[in-house]
Amino acid sequence: MNTLMEISFLLRGELKGDPNTPVLGVNSLERAGASEIAFLAKRDAEPSAIQAAALVVARDNPIEYPNLVYVDDPYLAFAQLLEHFFPARPCCTGVNDSARVDVDARLGQNVRLGAFVEVGAAASIGDDTEIHSGCVVYPGAVIGRSCLVYANVVIREGVVIGDHCIIHAGAVIGSDGFGFSRDSGGIPRKIPQKGKVIIGDHCEIGANTCIDRSTIEETRLENHVKLDNLVQVGHNCRIGSGSTISALTGISGSVDVGRNVIMGGQVGIADHLRIADGVMIAGKTGVSGHIKKRGIIAGNPHMDLRGWRRMHALLRNLDDYYARIRELEKQIKELEAK
Incomplete structure (x- = not known):
């Protein structure tokens, strides 16, 4: 088990909240429970819908939440947390006899x-x-x-x-x-x-x-x-x-x-x-x-x-432009016939 203070040191972040909060794992913002930490990439999250023990946020994020760890890049911090809680384990040891x-x-x-x-x-x-x-x-x-x-x-x-x-x-x-x-x-x-x-x-x-x-x-x-x-x-x-x-x-x-x-x-x-x-x-x-x-x-x-966006905007209206041109051609012919 890690405390929130230990997690803050790991991420080289700035802690706001209870440093003794236990953190047992990392999860997505939507699924993180009361003993897990999550990261917040957006600035418009609704705190009342979040159940996480703590949030990792950007240093300029104005969100109010009981436990926050401020970092430079929340997404990179999330990668560090994944490596910390899910360390790589060797799939094999030594040289297999069949190699x-x-x-x-x-x-x-x-x-x-x-x-x-x-x-x-x-x-x-x-x-x-x-x-x-x-x-x-x-x-x-x-x-x-x-x-x-x-x-x-x-x-x-x-x-x-x-x-x-x-x-x-x-x-x-x-x-x-x-x-x-x-x-x-x-x-x-x-x-x-x-x-x-x-x-x-x-x-x-x-x-x-x-x-x-x-x-x-x-x-x-x-x-x-x-x-x-x-x-x-x-x-x-x-x-x-x-x-x-x-x-x-x-x-x-x-x-x-x-x-x-x-x-x-x-x-x-x-x-x-x-x-x-x-x-x-x-x-x-x-x-x-x-x-x-x-x-x-x-x-x-x-x-x-x-340029690509302009071209596609024109393509979306091509049928309308074609109909308008045909109508103009028709009006010109009628005028010429008078």
Whole structure:
């Protein structure tokens, strides 16, 4: 059990209320009970409907409540509380008897391998990394320290993964890039994909996401990149640090994505494009040209968000405009006939 004072110290917050209030857990605002703490993101909540033992709020929130912990960012504080009350527990310990580790592979200290994991020759796995059942680490692949790799992930040869990365189930990293050239008879001939995939520190790769190896150089994800489930990253791409990409997005080959770019779901990006730092791309946007400066982009083909909104406002009224034009044409013909 924690007291509210201990929770306040954990969050580096400012406490208003009873420091000895017991806090047994964390829950949503709607479901938190008399022994749980919740966070308040909005400023217009009704205190009478809240049953929580205490609330974590922004420092400028004017809400009146018996127990409050003021912090800079309530949502990040909520993440800290989740980690505190639900600490990560290893899924496996040691190396499972059914795992196959090549004699030339290198395992760091406290590496944990689940059932039927296969680690190829000259592969390297860093200290405190945990790999769950059914994963395949190809020869020469490198995985850093304190990584968590969920079940049935494939990490191909020539892949280098940094420290503190999370790779969710079914992801494939280092598969061949989609490179073909047609011969004189029009038959597509495979171009060998012999490059690498380099993934920085603190990256997270979603379930069933695929990151293709480059043709000869490297596909690179810089530090703190976060990919959702079912994202496709083509060969020779670079994803800048801090960028987040939502589910079902497809990035064609040789795209250079800047730092801190945010992509909604189902975005499609054509090949060999450059996306500037800090760009936000709305869901289902089709990017067909370079985006040279920071802004919010939407539509297919892509355009500035304000332009996209104006266009859709016009489209919503298109039937009315058409009817009015037809009526004007009719009146003009009647005038001309006189």
